[in-house]
Amino acid sequence: MIQRIAIIGLGTMGPGMAARLARGGLQVVAYDVAPAAIERARSILGIAEGVLDSLGVTSPASGAGTVRFTDDIADAVSGADLVIENVPENISIKADVYRAIDGLIGPETLVASDTSGIPITKLQAHISHPERMVGMHWSNPPHIIPMIEVIAGEKTAPQTVATIRDLIRSIGLLPVVVKKDVPGFVENRVLYALLREAVDLVERGVIDPEDLDTCVSWGIGYKIAVIGPMALLDMAGLDIYKSVSSFLNADLSNRDDVAPMVLQKTNASKFGIKSGEGMFSYTPEQIKALQGERARKLVAVRRILEGRE
Numbered sequence: 505m506i507q508r509i510a511i512i513g514l515g516t517m518g519p520g521m522a523a524r525l526a527r528g529g530l531q532v533v534a535y536d537v538a539p540a541a542i543e544r545a546r547s548i549l550g551i552a553e554g555v556l557d558s559l560g561v562t563s564p565a566s567g568a569g570t571v572r573f574t575d576d577i578a579d580a581v582s583g584a585d586l587v588i589e590n591v592p593e594n595i596s597i598k599a600d601v602y603r604a605i606d607g608l609i610g611p612e613t614l615v616a617s618d619t620s621g622i623p624i625t626k627l628q629a630h631i632s633h634p635e636r637m638v639g640m641h642w643s644n645p646p647h648i649i650p651m652i653e654v655i656a657g658e659k660t661a662p663q664t665v666a667t668i669r670d671l672i673r674s675i676g677l678l679p680v681v682v683k684k685d686v687p688g689f690v691e692n693r694v695l696y697a698l699l700r701e702a703v704d705l706v707e708r709g710v711i712d713p714e715d716l717d718t719c720v721s722w723g724i725g726y727k728i729a730v731i732g733p734m735a736l737l738d739m740a741g742l743d744i745y746k747s748v749s750s751f752l753n754a755d756l757s758n759r760d761d762v763a764p765m766v767l768q769k770t771n772a773s774k775f776g777i778k779s780g781e782g783m784f785s786y787t788p789e790q791i792k793a794l795q796g797e798r799a800r801k802l803v804a805v806r807r808i809l810e811g812r813e
């Protein structure tokens with residue numbers, strides 16, 4: 505049974521994940537190699553806890569969990585039943601972490617990666633108990649989005665998948681087991697198909713960025729939260745899908761490299777909210793207001809989708 509969890513990496517995903525797991529009654533120890541990341545995570549933990557309060561997520565009868573921060577990786581993983589690796593999307597950085605923890609954890613400890621899409625089979629080549637490694641792909645913001653993908657690599661034991669799936673379910677979240685270890689798993693294959701087309705349309709001047717977001721959020725996003733793609737095919741009619749896809753599929757973007765617009769921006773360190781400019785520009789005040797407004801709206805929508813309002 506999983507009771508103690510170590511989180512390695514406290515950037516965008518780590519703090520919300522720590523808050524959500526602790527609210528599920530688990531004992532979390534949170535570590536980052538960068539002291540500034542630990543301080544930032546410490547300061548935003550309370551915000552995530554406030555959002556969980558407004559979502560009505562309560563601790564189990566067995567009691568509340570805790571989050572403890574540490575700057576010592578051995579302290580973080582010592583006695584952990586599960587280590588969640590949450591460092592940048594780069595195989596060599598992730599492999600360094602697996603090597604660092606390999607001698608510090610017991611053969612019983614499960615190791616999960618929150619990778620956005622690196623096949624688990626590639627990651628488990630760097631750990632001495634690959635049967636205990638699994639993909640556990642959360643979605644951003646992790647304390648609000650309830651779905652988590654669970655992915656087995658070639659060497660993952662079925663019991664490891666079952667333990668992580670049951671853990672996710674036991675704290676009131678929604679596990680989806682992905683049956684094949686394909687790059688990007690399922691969520692990001694679908695998201696990146698959409699993002700490739702969206703970036704292409706903006707880059708070709710078919711639409712302005714603001715209008716693209718209005719079109720997708722109010723035309724597709726709002727609907728798809730209620731009616732998933734497979735159900736949407738039935739609602740539209742497969743005959744319509746057949747007719748439209750017979751001419752449209754061939755015209756959709758099929759570029760297999762990163763779009764020049766994205767390269768230009770990243771080369772200029774325009775990463776989005778984290779650097780103050782990306783597709784749009786943000787002042788620090790706007791970022792704070794936007795994050796609060798988005799959390800409030802996501803909480804309200806989730807309560808309605810769950811039939812609680």
Ligand SMILES: NC(=O)C1=CN([C@@H]2O[C@H](COP(=O)(O)OP(=O)(O)OC[C@H]3O[C@@H](n4cnc5c(N)ncnc54)[C@H](O)[C@@H]3O)[C@@H](O)[C@H]2O)C=CC1
Binds near residue numbers: 514536
């Ligand atoms: N940002 C997103 O929307 C999502 C990201 N992911 C995935 O989650 C993982 C983490 O992503 P983010 O939180 O966005 O990354 P991030 O870049 O915001 O944070 C990564 C953190 O890892 C720390 N770190 C780097 N090397 C380390 C080491 N050796 N030991 C301990 N800490 C170390 C960094 O100091 C940093 O605080 C990636 O694999 C990413 O693809 C998954 C879902 C959504």
Ligand SMILES: Cc1ncc(C(=O)O)c(C(=O)O)c1O
Binds near residue numbers: 620642692
């Ligand atoms: C742009 C982008 N890329 C990856 C992810 C992920 O799930 O790994 C997300 C996300 O929203 O979680 C994302 O927005």
